[in-house]
Amino acid sequence: MLRSSAIRALLIRDLPNLSKQNTLILPKCYSVSASAATATADSDTSYQTVEYANAKPYDSIPGPPAYPIIGNAWRFIGGVDFLKICKEMQTNYGDVVRMRKMVAFGDMTFVFNTRDMEYMLRNEGQWPQRENLKSSMYYRHVVRKDIFGDTHGLLNGQDEKWGTFRTAVNPIMMQPRVTHQYIPQINEIADEFIGLVKNLKAKDPNGEMPANFIDQLNKWAFESITAIALDYRLGVLAEKPSERAEKAMNYILDIFRLSLKLDIMVTGHFHRKFNSPSWRQFIKCSDFFTNMTLDLIEEAKHRIENDPNYAKKSENEKSVFEKLVAKDKQVAMVMILDMMQAGIDTTSRISGATLYYLARYPNAQEKLRAELKRLLPKKDSPITKETLDEAKYLRACIKESLRLAPITFGTLRIMTKDIVLGGYQIPKGSIVTLPNLYLSKSVDTHFSNPSAYIPERWLRGVKTENVNAFVTLPFGFGARSCIGKRMASMEIEVVIAKMVRNFIMEWKHKEMGFKQDMLYGIADPLKIRLSDASD
Incomplete structure (x- = not known):
């Protein structure tokens, strides 16, 4: 203190x-x-x-010893148990721990005290900084500088350039009425996904989803975010997708896979330096999406210029894509690509984890189904804004899934000024990590029975927990919080509601494993067993 x-x-x-x-x-x-x-x-x-x-000097912050050359990076190689590492750090060294020589990241300070966490986040300045994806930065500002110029976007931007971009897109992305505008379209895409699930269910004698079911969730997430970002249906959920849709789906998954190798692994920079096959494939995939987005922007501009009714549209009637294109071509390009890069693997992982927990905890599933039967009298009843407003237990289920399986293990910041945390000097430029996953899932001082799935924790009037809001931050905090959190929440709410309203889900396997790669999430096949829910 x-x-x-x-x-x-x-x-x-x-x-x-x-x-x-x-x-x-x-x-x-x-x-x-x-x-x-x-x-x-x-x-x-x-x-x-x-x-x-x-304050005590930065160099005096305790932490595990670093080995020559490899430092402490070896602790995070292979099947790392992040929760175990955090427990050992806090137990052995206290609430402020310095992990020296993390190779790609340098030294990293972990903070386990919620008071210091809140203090840091409330004082991070106008332009908070975090690590960016160096491969994406290099592609945009070296390889394709002719297209992107100095527009950095939200995922990779820093300082005033990031702040200027965020200010430009905030009004377009963050208003609730913008999210509500897309509910009918996301509802339609979720119905297509339910049709795909029914076909998969029919192929297995036990109604069990295949080992690659997470790939089907990726397709749903991809179709959803491209409909929002591009005003365009790629059709990846179709029984026979087009060649462009197939290529888009495969390339976006390649980008996720390659980003782990290029941005997180110790040898990442060597791929760029020596033009490795992985780097060349990353360029190929990135070029595809850059060119596709440019083509769709030009089509939209042509459509807008030749549509006599467009001028009659109110600002509230215009789509996100139309507003971005009208603002600036480069802003539109970068924002659309950031949305696709950040809005697929994230929503599919959260949705997959929620389906798993509901299948494993049948009492919570039945309580949610009862709520949904009241709000959706028929299985194919359309989901509306009013439906989502009333679906309190649905939101509690998703929030509990985000507590147990957020998309990342914590919040990372690069200090923009000198600060004191836990009595220690933390100089400007230091990397500080707040291990939210560990605190919310493994420490019983914040949640009773923390490893259990209990959605009631989040219901107003029922909740008995007295939780510091900074323990669990699934969408970040402050100026650098996720700009697409409203859209992502709406997409997840709609697809989970459709799944629970249509199917009874069971889990017949060992407890699901979770792991951290580029993101945190389920590690085993999502082989949920389905049977038809009653009308």
Whole structure:
């Protein structure tokens, strides 16, 4: 816990330069007299760095020893048990642990205390920074600089360039009415997915989904996000997809697979340096999506220019794609590609985990089905905004799945200024990781029976947990939170509702394994057994 004198000193340091970028925001547990701080600051500015100067040095942060050359990276190679590693770190070294020499990332500091987590995130500045995907950056700003120029986007941008881009796209992506506009289309795509599932069910004598069922969820997620981002149905859920749809599906999966090798693995930069087959395939896949997006943007511009009714459309009637194209061609290009890169593997993993937990916990599944029968009298009843507003237990089920199986193990930030966490100096430029998955799934001080799937934790009026909101952050926090979280939540809610309304799901296998690669998620085949639900 930081002493009140230390907090006062840090507040004093920031008072002379108060702005949206560097204003210090304190958690509710801290209380500082503003008048006293102002008086001290006015009389003596020598106290501006007292709190940081008096903190323990960065080099004194405890942590596991690093071996020559490989450092601590070996701990995260192969079938790594991230939860076990975090438990060992916290048990052996405390609430602030420095993992030295992580090779691709350098040194990394893990913070396990929720007070320090909240303090860090509330004071990360106007333009929070995180690690970007270097392969994507290199492709856009070296290989295809002729197209992308200096437009960095949301996934890879930093500093003011990132802030300018986020400001431009926020009004288009973050308003609830924009999400509601797509419910009918996402409903239609989910119906197509249910048809695909029925065909798969009919092929197995026990009604069990095939070992590659997660690939079918990837198809659903891909069709959904391209319908939103491009105003275009690729048709990957069709019984016989077109050649372009097949190629698009295969190439997007290649990009996910190759990004792990190029951006996360220790040898990633060698692929670019020596133009390896993996790097050449990454370029080929990226070129395909860049060119496809350019073609669709040109088609949309032509359609808009030649549509006499377009001018009559209100701003609320225009699609995300139309608004992006109207704003700026490069902004549209980068935002669309970011949406496709970030909106497929993520939503399919979350949906897959939710289906698994509902199959494994039949009581929760039946409670959800009862809610959905009330809201959807028939199996094929259309899902509307009103349906989703009323589906409280559905949202609780998904939120509980996100607690147990978020798409990443935590929140990573690059410090934009010097800060003190747990009594230690954390210099500007340091990488800090908040291990949310470990805290929400394995530590019983935050959730009772944390490994169990209990959606009731999230129901208002029923919830008994007193949880710090910073323990579980599935869509991030603050300025750098996921811009597509409303869209993603809506897509997941619709497809889970359709699945539970149509099928009784059972899990007849050993407990599902989970792993971290590029993202966190299920590691074993999603072989859910299905039978028809009653009308």
